[in-house]
Amino acid sequence: MSPRARTNQLLYQAELILDIAPGKDEHAEARRMASEEAALALTELALESLLREVTEHARLERHDWRELLGPEGAGVAELHRLRELASHPESWLGWLLQRFEALHDSAGVARRRNPSQPGLIAVGSGAALGDELRACLREAKQEIASLRETSEEW
Template sequence: MSARTRTSQLLYQAELLIETPIQEDEHAVTRQMAIEEGALALFELALESFLAEITEHARLDTRRWQVLLGADGPALAELIRLRELAAQPQSWLGWLVGMLLKLHGDDGAAKRPAYNPSMIALESNASLGDEFYSHLQSAKQEMAALRETSHEW
């Protein structure tokens, strides 16, 4: 399987997972959290596969996003573009990096919904699943554009 095929497969699997309907029972909240974090883990694998794909010509010895997207990462045009994107918190990559840092942290990325209707919500009302889906679609568009740039090399 090529890196491009693997990237597409992982993105598709993440999308399928995040769209999984949840049966309403005593485990529904925990199941939803597991699905959200599983989808994020697949998105992370897709990001690393994509990084391998667009840096194939450079023959790098790593595909870890933390290294390649770090400030002292390789000076490849595609990676520079992705670093700039990661620095924008509202971009798909800025959102993903923030979520992956949470995912790897002690508290995780998925949160239990607040059930107290008298509380004022301080965060966005969008669920992680809704945000995930929106950013995944943006990622697919950006990846297609970067593939074109990378292919030209």
Template sequence: MTPSGRTNQLLYQAELLLAVPAGDDEHAMSRRMAREEGALALLELALNAALRELTEHARLPRHDWRELLAADARPVAELTQLGELAGQPESWLAWLLSRLQALHGVEGAARREVASPMTIPVAGQRALGDELPGCILAFKATLAELRETSVEW
């Protein structure tokens, strides 16, 4: 498999996982949370695969997003662009990185739904599974642009 093929495969698998219905039995919430966190973990793998693919010409020893998107990372054009995108709080990449940090934390990234009539829903707070598809679409669009500039090298 090619590096771009692996990146595409991981993005596709994340989409497939999100398409699986949670059901409506007593395990539905746990299944939904597992599906969301599983898709998020696949997106982390896809991000690392994309970084490997886009920096192939730089022959970097590691491809972990924590290292490559750090402020003091090696000056590779694609990494610079992604670093700038990560620095924009409203960008899909900043959103993804914050969810990846949560995924690795004690609380996790998926949230339980509070289904009590006594609670007031927080405006603008969407379920992780509702936000991930948009993130995947933006990831794919950015990846297509970066692949194009990477080929030029």
């Protein structure tokens, strides 16, 4: 499978997981949280696949997002563009990288909903992690199309 096909597959699978209904039993909340974290983990894999894809021409040995998007990352135009995007916490990539860090933390990233106010999440914004991730994936796909264009020019 090509890096491009793998990136597409992982993004699609992340969206599929977000669409799984958590149900209405006593495990629904845990199931929702598991789906959100699973989709986020697949999105992290998709980012690494994307990095492999858009840097194929540079023949890099490693494709860890922490390395490539960090200050010491390779001087590839696509990576520079992504580093710039990552430096803005309100961007789709800045938002994702914050959530990836939380995903790897012992507390995780998914949160239980506040039982006293079912429409609110106890920590963070009023939007559910899954909804925020869906919006982020939509924005990411637009950027990915543009990155692929510039990468293909090489």
